[in-house]
Amino acid sequence: MYVDLGNGLASVASPGVSRESLERLDERVGRAHERIERGRKNEEFGYAALNLPQGADAGAIERAVAPLKDCESVLTIGIGGSALGAATISEALGLAGTHVLDNVDPAWVRETLAGLDLAGTAVHVVSRSGTTAETLANFLIVREAFEGAGVDWTERTIVTTGERGPLRTLADRHDLPVLSVPEGVPGRFSALSSVGLVPAAIRGGDVEDVLAGAREGTGVGDIEGSLFETPAYAYGAATYALSERGAAINAVLPYAEGLERFAEWFAQLWAESLGKEGLGQLPARALGATDQHSQLQLYRAGPRNTMVTFVRPRERPELTIPDTDFEALSYLGATGLKALIDAEFEATEASLAAAGRPSLRIEIDRLDARSVGALLYDMELACVLVGELMGVETFEQPAVEWGKRATRGLLGAEGEFPESEAVGEKNQLAVEPDR
């Protein structure tokens, strides 16, 4: 991962951070780095995620999925961190036939199942606790669909879960292959484990290369504790500084369709890790060049509360634009889509700088397994750094528990979950059409 902080400097943008401030901040980065290294060494909760690229066993994943390699589709059943990493990696590698059931919309679940040839579909069920309501409800429905189609689901299913729990019990009962969610790793930091890698492995992605990229990107084991040396720290520290100076929003704008899911993965990482105690930065997921025609007006002329994170591959295939009988477009005739999207990337970045709006540039070599592994790893490390600088509990997500308990109460266990009583007390001010 390559980072360029140039357009986030105070000499360009407001909010912006001066070089002098970055130099002062670098001392704190050094201390945060020591904390991170200690956490990694001791395999502390959360920090352990940063050891996944060395610890993950690509061979074990490959062996577990070997019987499923002939499947043309793989359906991941999970939600949040149990789905986004898998979707991000599969999409970035351009692997066809990878699907995700990460919602409980009945119409959509039915339609997704109807679109699959179940005889050629592998199922990957992911839940650390083995009790996630959305995931297990969907799994029960999928299992029934397989039975209805006369396909033995036990021959097609692989499970990734914790050491205990109902999903582990079920897997043991039906003799399903099971991979373990790594210990000490929150879901949103688990992409570089079986949680994120199984679907890619089934569909022929090079899982070992993803891990190798993650190891090499920043130079794991040999990370320099300076934002001027380590790209992940450069991105994290500059984003923290811009956030402190007013960038409440971080609009992530990848210029590649294959990174659309990456922006979603990043959004979970950033929001759930840093959004606590009144702190945090809203990750706004976007897509270049498309959102130039949607969000750019606001980024350039709206409130000075937004920084943009540009992301692009340095190399990509070309697709020539045929010669044209549109005179107004003859300037495109000599070029191709790669030249066009790259020109739009650079012009949009410059247009923000010209308006004094901050942006940071992230580049990877190309959309391949190594670069994607490096990108995910470095963004995780950047996030952990920002958590240290903010002083929050990066690896917890306490604010989501209330809603889970209220849901449980609404579904028939009111006594145990008093939160559900508050749902009925809703304060109303309804405005409805007059018919």
Added chain:
Amino acid sequence: MYVDLGNGLASVASPGVSRESLERLDERVGRAHERIERGRKNEEFGYAALNLPQGADAGAIERAVAPLKDCESVLTIGIGGSALGAATISEALGLAGTHVLDNVDPAWVRETLAGLDLAGTAVHVVSRSGTTAETLANFLIVREAFEGAGVDWTERTIVTTGERGPLRTLADRHDLPVLSVPEGVPGRFSALSSVGLVPAAIRGGDVEDVLAGAREGTGVGDIEGSLFETPAYAYGAATYALSERGAAINAVLPYAEGLERFAEWFAQLWAESLGKEGLGQLPARALGATDQHSQLQLYRAGPRNTMVTFVRPRERPELTIPDTDFEALSYLGATGLKALIDAEFEATEASLAAAGRPSLRIEIDRLDARSVGALLYDMELACVLVGELMGVETFEQPAVEWGKRATRGLLGAEGEFPESEAVGEKNQLAVEPDR
């Protein structure tokens, strides 16, 4: 469209708006309404969009697409407002076989084309000016792909464009069916015209019902100038009030996969219409229930700068969850996905209220043509109201021009477009991996 402002009240949330403030604001809503009505009556630029449901000729659209009704796929080539409305309506109506080329990523364009059976594919090219670089580049590539496949593209293509321009010329030269972009309507307000309706019409959506829904939803022609009477004004005024009180971010959280694109459409409408002169509110697109496992931690415990807009259909199909051998999940056995997603919706809404975070609730009857037409129309009207209350030029988007000119310069006309010179002057502070 039904709106409930209850959880945006100051008695629930901070930021929040008191009933008294809403009553005072309603006087301004009344005056803004008069301005809007005058603009509609005189067909003024932008305001004219609010007359589309009466003016759009569903019959003309149906006649134009009649020869393409046997196509199993329709590919819309457009970007921004020329694509999002079409995608939103097609997706909300659950129409299969609708695809959009709204980006110039070469790998993705190639892959999209490879996935289509061109002999059964209709093409809808949309550009008001007829000069949009991304759209025409993609159209040239698609045309060549049809030629390569031995399929006559002139038999498969329908064009929506302005009265003049290269795309109009080309359509005339090849005798293609052409529909006109309505006069006086910016792209982001054009969903309820041929721009947004053609793909749905080709794939069997009930275009007349979409328009009827838009006419009936708010009661066009008989809109009350009060936020307490008109749902669109209720949503717009409350959102404006919350924005004034600190809600810099509007997280749009539809609880239906079929409304995922709606959140994107809304994001363009909101960002491009209101993001100017340092004003505006960032529309963060999200999706329920999925984002409970991603963004909710931040919405509930992060900075008090975010309001959530919940959107859901009141009715949807049920999908029973089979009886289970997971003991921990036996509470799901008696229920279904509809009950589950509805419980999660209500629990999540209540969980924000319990944390004192503002939200507004929007409901539609169900995901059908009438309700979707009403939803889009009412959100457009809400946006126009907010523009009036903010005092901005809702229908312009001047800040995107700089980047378009710089792109043009980078592609070989530097002299004409001096903006491109600034691109080369980029201020760099690069941090790269040490290899």
